[in-house]
Amino acid sequence: MRYNADVEHQYLEILKALGEDPERDGLRDTPKRAAAAMQFLTSGYTQKLEDIVNDAIFESEMDEMVIVRDIEMYSLCEHHLLPFTGRCHVAYLPAGKVIGLSKIPRIVDMFARRLQIQEGLTRDIALAVEQVTGARGVGVVIESRHMCMMMRGVEKQNSSMMTSMMLGAFREDPRTRGEFLNLLNCGQR
Ligand SMILES: Nc1nc2c(ncn2[C@@H]2O[C@H](COP(=O)(O)OP(=O)(O)OP(=O)(O)O)[C@@H](O)[C@H]2O)c(=O)[nH]1
Numbered sequence: 469m470r471y472n473a474d475v476e477h478q479y480l481e482i483l484k485a486l487g488e489d490p491e492r493d494g495l496r497d498t499p500k501r502a503a504a505a506m507q508f509l510t511s512g513y514t515q516k517l518e519d520i521v522n523d524a525i526f527e528s529e530m531d532e533m534v535i536v537r538d539i540e541m542y543s544l545c546e547h548h549l550l551p552f553t554g555r556c557h558v559a560y561l562p563a564g565k566v567i568g569l570s571k572i573p574r575i576v577d578m579f580a581r582r583l584q585i586q587e588g589l590t591r592d593i594a595l596a597v598e599q600v601t602g603a604r605g606v607g608v609v610i611e612s613r614h615m616c617m618m619m620r621g622v623e624k625q626n627s628s629m630m631t632s633m634m635l636g637a638f639r640e641d642p643r644t645r646g647e648f649l650n651l652l653n654c655g656q657r
């Protein structure tokens with residue numbers, strides 16, 4: 469279990485400040501566990517795009533739209549440090565190169581495991597896919613539910629947030645964007 473001792477110490481202080489007894493049985497290892505969990509949930513800060521992609525970029529004549537849909541996503545909002553979770557859909561129009569299929573969810577995870585707002589996450593994923601594939605266009609849509617809006621605050625259980633980022637042909641050509649959004653709707657369960 470990898471964790472940062474400073475973070476462990478701060479969690480101990482938080483438990484005390486909340487009026488808990490950090491020495492009681494159930495809590496004794498909690499600062500350590502929480503620090504390790506937080507380290508994992510923010511591990512995207514220490515990852516590099518080139519390591520994630522690992523040269524899995526292949527030359528290809530294929531120039532039709534590629535979509536990877538329903539990538540499950542778990543992140544933390546930077547305002548409350550509470551989870552937001554949902555699905556991410558990524559599409560691109562290859563320009564001589566395609567990317568290894570698994571690398572797209574890996575890119576999503578790398579950015580999701582940082583603190584941010586959903587809009588920034590959507591943008592970061594789109595820019596990264598554009599950068600590594602040199603695609604003619606990239607489209608990213610994220611649908612997710614924010615615990616900070618459900619468990620606390622305004623306490624709305626049924627609303628979800630949708631964000632999109634369209635680059636290149638997805639931004640300039642309404643037919644390309646329409647094809648992407650139509651294909652997403654077709655596949656809705
Ligand atoms: N745009 C955007 N807002 C977010 C995201 N995650 C959380 N928020 C919002 O960030 C805002 C922070 O507002 P504040 O008024 O500073 O904080 P707050 O008093 O805790 O707000 P409430 O959640 O309304 O109780 C809230 O409206 C949250 O719903 C996100 O990914 N994108």
Ligand SMILES: [Zn+2]
Nearest residue numbers: 545547548616
């Ligand atoms: Zn929040």
